[in-house]
Amino acid sequence: MALKIPVTSNGQPADTAAGLVLNSQCVTDGTATLVQGAISDGVQLATYTNNGCVRGRDTITATMGSSSQTIGIDVGAANIGAIQFSGSSLAGTSIVLKGSGGEGRSESAQLNFRVVDQQGNGLAGVDVDFSATTNTGGLTVTPLRATTDATGNVTATVSSGTIPTPVRVIASARRNGVNITGLSDALTVSTGLPIQKSLSMSVARYNIEGDSYDNERTSVTVMLADQYGNPVSDNTAVNFVTEGGAVGSSARGACTTVDGACSVDLRSQNFRPANGRVTVLAYVQGVETFTDTNGDGQYSCTNWTAGDASNPVAYRPLVDTCLSGGEPFVDQGDAFLDTNFDRSYDGSAGDLPFPFGHPSYSATGNGKWGMNYIYGTAEVVFSGSYADATRQVCSGNSCRDWTLSDGNNPSAITLPGTAGTCGDGLLAVRLADRNNNPMPYGTTLSAIPGSNVTVSLISPDNVASTNGAGGTYHFLSIKPNKADAACAAGSFTLQVKTPKGNISQFPYTTN
Numbered sequence: 001m002a003l004k005i006p007v008t009s010n011g012q013p014a015d016t017a018a019g020l021v022l023n024s025q026c027v028t029d030g031t032a033t034l035v036q037g038a039i040s041d042g043v044q045l046a047t048y049t050n051n052g053c054v055r056g057r058d059t060i061t062a063t064m065g066s067s068s069q070t071i072g073i074d075v076g077a078a079n080i081g082a083i084q085f086s087g088s089s090l091a092g093t094s095i096v097l098k099g100s101g102g103e104g105r106s107e108s109a110q111l112n113f114r115v116v117d118q119q120g121n122g123l124a125g126v127d128v129d130f131s132a133t134t135n136t137g138g139l140t141v142t143p144l145r146a147t148t149d150a151t152g153n154v155t156a157t158v159s160s161g162t163i164p165t166p167v168r169v170i171a172s173a174r175r176n177g178v179n180i181t182g183l184s185d186a187l188t189v190s191t192g193l194p195i196q197k198s199l200s201m202s203v204a205r206y207n208i209e210g211d212s213y214d215n216e217r218t219s220v221t222v223m224l225a226d227q228y229g230n231p232v233s234d235n236t237a238v239n240f241v242t243e244g245g246a247v248g249s250s251a252r253g254a255c256t257t258v259d260g261a262c263s264v265d266l267r268s269q270n271f272r273p274a275n276g277r278v279t280v281l282a283y284v285q286g287v288e289t290f291t292d293t294n295g296d297g298q299y300s301c302t303n304w305t306a307g308d309a310s311n312p313v314a315y316r317p318l319v320d321t322c323l324s325g326g327e328p329f330v331d332q333g334d335a336f337l338d339t340n341f342d343r344s345y346d347g348s349a350g351d352l353p354f355p356f357g358h359p360s361y362s363a364t365g366n367g368k369w370g371m372n373y374i375y376g377t378a379e380v381v382f383s384g385s386y387a388d389a390t391r392q393v394c395s396g397n398s399c400r401d402w403t404l405s406d407g408n409n410p411s412a413i414t415l416p417g418t419a420g421t422c423g424d425g426l427l428a429v430r431l432a433d434r435n436n437n438p439m440p441y442g443t444t445l446s447a448i449p450g451s452n453v454t455v456s457l458i459s460p461d462n463v464a465s466t467n468g469a470g471g472t473y474h475f476l477s478i479k480p481n482k483a484d485a486a487c488a489a490g491s492f493t494l495q496v497k498t499p500k501g502n503i504s505q506f507p508y509t510t511n
């Protein structure tokens with residue numbers, strides 16, 4: 001709005017307006033500006049800009065020296081320029097399913113919006129209506145209407161339902177006959193508590209050269225997902241314990257998930273189990289596996305009692321007590337360190353229940369579906385550094401150890417020679433350490449030439465990641481150097497070298 005202010009000096013139009021001060025109530029409020037322009041023929045120009053004044057009527061005062069004039073103007077509410085999404089209370093972008101909140105998990109999020117005019121100034125006193133792009137699973141937004149504060153800010157809370165879904169919150173406001181809407185960033189209702197059936201545990205190297213060496217390492221990884229197969233919330237803590245060596249970091253034997261997974265190192269050191277086989281247990285608070293027969297995304301129960309003083313109309317998983325009519329579930333017993341890795345608890349074998357402090361081990365659970373320590377277990381071998389090579393007798397896909405009935409000398413190989421020719425031979429061996437465990441991951445096999453024969457192929461020529469009892473099987477192809485001659489006596493040596501450089505040698509003779 002342009003203002004014209006006559007200025008006189010001694011009754012004549014003035015050509016300067018030194019000392020003129022312009023002000024108004026809304027300018028004092030900070031919701032309007034008054035900017036002086038040029039003066040011409042005794043008329044001072046000024047521009048009044050309404051930046052969201054809500055007074056309805058503003059009084060402008062022009063003061064020069066001891067004289068002062070006022071003028072009242074009607075101030076229409078400033079037009080809404082935009083509704084901006086200004087952030088949420090969440091560190092990330094996801095909230096967890098209803099009923100699965102807990103440490104580090106939120107079932108609701110505050111979403112902040114700011115209503116601004118066309119100059120980008122916050123507008124106070126604007127009524128804003130909220131709605132969600134979906135209400136699936138009982139997702140809610142509250143309040144449905146709120147009024148912006150003095151700086152134009154307004155807040156709504158979105159609370160998760162029981163079905164995972166992406167959602168945005170819509171904020172809309174109307175002023176001067178114009179509707180404006182704003183949209184929040186996308187949130188996901190997708191992550192909840194880990195469920196036993198979706199827990200995976202794996203080891204990078206199941207056989208490390210840890211029998212004679214300290215600080216040989218392998219990483220142990222746990223991956224978690226919720227009932228829907230979505231990764232659980234970040235920072236879910238997974239605890240590890242081990243039968244031998246050491247697991248985890250100095251900051252506890254735990255890791256916290258990112259994108260539903262985390263890893264720790266297992267390293268070799270004392271204690272070393274006599275058979276070299278080390279059980280590692282990972283456990284985490286989660287829920288028992290269940291079958292969602294009615295497809296509502298949560299554990300359901302028809303006959304239940306309230307778990308607190310409220311009077312709910314429907315069964316609330318993890319809150320109320322299901323008496324009967326619950327969906328099928330796996331009632332899990334206690335987590336335990338399965339030292340002999342036979343998948344059953346055996347206290348006399350040294351198996352230990354976890355977490356510590358259990359008065360007694362329970363294999364059968366508490367008879368109810370609910371929260372439990374869910375767990376995974378893996379067995380890592382602290383492999384020896386020197387190999388035994390046991391010759392194999394193979395037929396089809398199966399092999400067995402050489403016995404006396406196969407011959408007195410398992411190191412003597414007969415190539416299929418006939419008069420005037422000599423055919424190729426095959427040697428099969430089983431490599432194992434002193435505990436009949438696999439040699440360390442990365443152990444290599446090679447042949448040192450002797451006489452008259454060549455080892456043309458060793459398959460495989462290294463030891464893979466495995467904890468298989470009995471070790472690993474390897475096949476050597478042996479070719480006579482002169483196939484057209486009668487099979488002359490020959491020799492070669494099989495060499496087995498561990499990652500730490502320890503060498504075992506096995507001499508063989510042919511014909």
Ligand SMILES: [Ca+2]
Pocket residue numbers: 291292293294295296297298299300327
């Ligand atoms: Ca259900």
Ligand SMILES: [Ca+2]
Pocket residue numbers: 243273277278279338339340341
């Ligand atoms: Ca063991």
Ligand SMILES: [Ca+2]
Pocket residue numbers: 338339340341342343344345346349351
């Ligand atoms: Ca056991």
Ligand SMILES: [Ca+2]
Pocket residue numbers: 288331332365366367368369370372
């Ligand atoms: Ca249970």
